[in-house]
Amino acid sequence: MASRAKATIFDIAREAGVSKSTVSLVLQGSGLIRPETAVKVRKAIEDVGYVYNRGAANLRKAHSNVIGMVINDLTNPFFAELAVGMERVFQSAGIVPFIANTAENPVRQEEVLKSLMEQGVAGLIVSPARGTTPGAFRRLEMAGVPVVFAMRRLPESRIPVITPDNHRGAYLATAHLVGKGHRRLAFFGGSSDLIVYHERLGGFREACETLGIDPRDALIIEGETNRKGGMACLETSLAMAEPPTAALCFNDAVAFGVMLALRKRGLEPGADFAVVGFDDVVEAEHYMPALTSVAVDSAGLGERAAHVMIKMIQSRTTRAEDHIGAVNLVVRESCGPDRRTRNRPAATGAAR
Template identity: 75%
Template sequence: MASRGKATILDIARKAGVSKSTVSLVLQGSTLIRPGTASRVRKAIEEVGYVYNRGAANLRKAHSNVVGMVINDLTNPFFAELAVGMERVFQSAGIVPFIANTAENPVRQGEVLKSLLEQGVSGLIVSPAHGTLPDAFERIRSGGTPIIFVMRRLAESRVPVVAPDNPWGAFLATSHLIGKGHRRIAFLGGFPDMVVYHERVGGYREALAAHGIAAAEALIIQGDTNRKGGMSAIETALAFNPAPTAAMCFNDAVAFGAMTGLRKRGMEPGGDFAIVGFDDVAEAQHYMPPLTSVAVDTAGLGERAAHMMLNMIRAGTTRAGNHIGAISLIVRDSCGPDVTETRRSA
């Protein structure tokens, strides 16, 4: 771009009271900007004497309507379903979604974010990798790029979040197991430096307390939030004496891993040991046995995140309110009653 009198996009943004990204979208003729805002920006352009070099801008136009979707684990079917919901909204709005998998690696996440920002993305929707520090996102946000967190939030971060009601979901799931007669209930998966871990463990603790059951700290077993982590966690749980008879799992992926681990020990999920997951991915109802799980409106959360991002881009803001989605417990065959007392009496 070239300018008269060295006027810049930043000069226009200050004059119009909007972000640099909003000015860029107006210069590109984007329909994402409200007419009143666009008119104010065009007036500021005239007043500062800015000259737009459209030829140079066209070299970057392929990136002007791109939103980055940076996901911590696309091998988890939940996040694939979430991405589909976001993508559907963006495509109908003429936005090109760019999906990247960070595989729970903060270093890889940083590389992806750097690349997307260099390409001039209009916004970022991120499910932060385990171990992410909030500083990088605050710097991006202060630079004017809209960011939304999905499913996971970072402690003390001001980035808006779209997530399910984690405490209530874990409370319902744990209460269901208690209603089945279980008293030694493990919590499997997740790490203490994850906000969502504390939310779900908190709901688990509250359910135990509400039914007069003391939480056994040893039965809150940390681990990776995937199938491998579930297999490892169930091995740890079953090594206790007495062993737990049921488990509330961090997510469905951990639950599937735990069910595999039970079978390796000759135990049948649902019959010998009760399992409840969280997310209710499509695979849950087809698993053997079908998995009881906390149902999250996955596609709906993805769509809500996408609509929030479009509104932020149109308004030229990095601010938005959080959205906490409703949940429900879907009861299937993976959580039968406590059979240990029956076996002892027999």
Template identity: 55%
Template structure:
């Protein structure tokens, strides 16, 4: 009786790991810890698996019509719109997309990248999870597979990047709130260890300093960049001895949560408190009140990222390029009227 061929799936099952982890071990990737590597190698020996490196290399280098798209939070509509923009370009170019959501998990991100690599993707667009390092892209770049990073920059990664002008957007939004008469302006939401948050806080701080206002660290409240994170952040901010009268939010999701949290306290956004978001998602226009936001045009950003990747795929050369897109402040009802008008209504 002929013995069936041992597969990567058999190895993964025997070692109690994912198929992608087995692939990383077979590629001698430094991303796998030694204990896991030892387990996988033991299973390989026990089952008598033979890795056909020539066939694997052929799969990886053969021209395919498949691209990988990896985002860190598909529950945020910004990333859904970003993916739609990518799809518009990739579909018209005849490419099929593998889409994965990491949920900010580095382990999940490494697994999906390894799996996409194994399936012979021609290129990858990724909004990296927190803590991503340049080394995470080495298996792809070493194989000549182009990578485009969007939204979050990774220091030292020799791949293309497409970012928005976070500093300028945050500065303009803060200046707008200052022009309405606000002096206690909070920055709410976002993880402090991401480049996006650091750049936006920098723009916010510089606008305050330029106006002669000392930036109060108590008014910078970090939280998850989500609607629930916005609720938590504004609750903490409003407990301060001298609470803010307005807030620049890390993103639109946080801004929606801030509006929810304000209403729970009997404070009406746009009337009693100025709220500004960041991203410019479609829901911002339909929100009540309509959300003032720094628009980065997520769908347009997705289209540009896809065009950058296609340019490298079609040229057959992986040449890293960096692009920073401009942003604009879309002023709507949520930022409120001037402080003097607010004061008249509140005392009437």
């Protein structure tokens, strides 16, 4: 039961027979106090069941040891990994990250951001919700709180960004498909309100152009960025006069949807229709067939974002370099050669 009025440093002081200042010093691990005094104080701390009041401390101290990470979709394993990567580095720096979910809702995001600010966070790592208005972060800039964007960027914003090289990833994946002999390609899923979409689509387009794919043979179908979206995209594409034989998907979830839809039609992903995903979530490896995907190392990006944040806090600046993370194509079993190609033999892929 217990729980009398919360214990403060004064209670500790009384218990240990020293002054509040001494207690404070012990709490901060100052070397100024005599070791014996320190143990005495520490015992008292234990005895009175003291819990440190960081709010009170922050009133005097320059800044707090908490940073907020604001994530647009916690249920996406991809973002969860990002979070885990960040936590790794923050933990070893003795700072505690609090995660908040915006569920892809700008209004919710506004609330979360406000609340985190009020809590006095030292910095913010944000994967902005879709539809975030450019002005949404002006308050934070005004307040001088360091912010870094992770995975997603906002148009016309001076906030540093940590993202994978989406353009290159899409280029690599597309080139892989072309190398397998595919000539009628599709880009499935995503929508143009996402900058990531333009980046990935850009890589796809450039690859098509460079490698001599007729623009009319590069089909683009927007759609939701989940399994359902993928299924819909496939259906739409197969209903066309000359359907594609391979698709690069906006992300792995879309790719899974495409594979599901193929199976439903009695087609075998990989053999009958090649599909490449993006993000390389853990599931990709365990799928049937295993999904070829562009690995973005989200945990690594999370670590990177955390490091940048720590740097910003230490140098008390609100600016930092962007960081574009390397990507690489992980070739698995979801894209075989184009069966209908017979004029030129399929290039030997790096499948293993």
